[in-house]
Amino acid sequence: MTFNGILQIGVFLVLVLATTKPMGIYLKSVYEDEGGSLQPALRPLERLIYKLIRVDRTAEMNWKQYGSAMLLFSLVSTLGLYALQRLQGFLPLNPQAFGGPSEGSSFNTAIAFVTNTNWQGYGGESTMSYLTQMAGLTVQNFASAAVGMALAVVFTRGIARFETDRLGNFWADLTRGTLYVLLPLSFLAAIFFVSQGVVQNFKPYDSAALTDTFIVQVDKKDADGNVLTDEAGENVKEGRTIDSQTIAQGPVASQLAIKMLGTNGGGFFNANSAHPFENPTPLSNLVQILLIFLIPAGFTYMLGRMVGSQGHGWAVFGAMSLLFLAGVFVTYSAEAAGNPIFPATVDQAVVGGNMEGKETRFGVANSALFATITTAASCGAVNSMHDSFTPIGGMVPLVNILLGEVIFGGVGAGMYGILVFVILTVFLAGLMVGRTPEYLGKKIEAYDVQMAMLYALIFPLVILTLAAISATAPDVGLTSLNNQGAHGLTEILYAFTSGSGNNGSAFAGLNANTPWYNTTLGVAMLIGRFLMIVPMLAIAGNLARKKRVPPTLGTFPVNTPLFATLLVSVVLIVGALTFFPALSLSPILEHYQMYAGQVF
């Protein structure tokens, strides 16, 4: 590790800290309808939207009504996005004349974008029309992020309110989050990204002549386009000279802004934020990673304000920061140490460590930082290939997702995720001293813990079951692998972890655009999103009904470093107990095999 690298990580943390309070204050003013700074200008538009969709913003819902509205909205969004993809060949804004993606790919992508996962089994620039990218994928980037934010606010209201079953109006929360938070910030970010060189146009793709042509071997075809085979049944090959390169274009900046701010992560281009048109400069890289943490960090301050205990908000922020710092320094040190397979005569320190799969304009430190942030926060954008990280360096992004993406987490999803862990922490603290656990003036009862456990258990159930089936299914699961052994298992485990955790980043090395992976990952994404939201909403509804219990000497304070430390311990212990066996067979085993000279 270098001083320069550590300094860049430090600067990033300071910037996150500086934005947390103002963002938190703004979020509270938006969701509590307190007249945020943009309300005078946008209020007429907000009222018009309510009028058009016939919603009374003051009519609050109970948790079941709120959850049903959210599920209905998501169902319609999924069906609409599926149809848009399948029909894109007949629709405008398609200068490359792309046909519709396959049924399986459309199913997978529709679910991926509605669940804020943005898993991409396709290459954006070679599959999706501009209309699909803008009216389908980008719209869902906004909508799915706004849904997550609304749910975090509902959980916070559940903690803050007493003796009521009303938690807010889903349609009003959805509208406010989009109109006052996501749209204005995305607009500003998109303008900034254009200034850095991110493209924003509707032009057909350009073509550039290569100065250094080369020949590739491809399957030889007859006049009808059928692949020719020899007597042994092998495909006949022929050389093809590559003398030009396609330069993809498109409305990239507008999608990029919300991709980062909404922790969506789905790239306009297949190479995502490693592509020079999607992340051209170190400054654009810094702003991208700041946008990922901007709203999730702000939610911790909003939590403190809404529940009347700013110290609790900072304790949650501190726990998240501790987990984040541990992750980033493990990744950075593993990558900076380089690859031991190289002969001693190769000085990897000259380039900063293991540079395979990384962009030279970002280097090892910024690649490690980006990888840790994007997986801590359920974003899934990448500026380097996680598959090319060292086993321990690649394990941290995997572990970040396996811990439930509560280290700041996705917009909203991280907040309600960590609050479920807070419930478990308070419950365990109560068990330790033999008292009924209390949390901010509320008794935590059996139903709250039942729902918290449903939330915590569905996640490993989906990941481990589907990964185990895929790892033992030679015809459908293993044929997609580029690497065998422990590394191949990591690729499968990462895919289902990323899907179920609604992260969406790909470890790479796994061809997931197959009927098996498209379907199973689609199911995993839906379960990982909605079957975790339902018990979370049930806890919120139950908390809001409770009577206020005055604090006593036996009440465990939730605004202290001790609480933050206990919260970190619970997150780590739950994650470690659940996933350590799987991790020991994949990246941990691969680490020891690498030092024994074996690679995959």
Added chain:
Amino acid sequence: MSDVIYLATILLLFAIAIAYLHFCARLRKEDK
């Protein structure tokens, strides 16, 4: 045909989520 299967799968999965919501609500009533 595959379109119908995938659309039906989406509807089924959301139906399961709705049913799960009612299951969780019912657990609370039984708990009380």
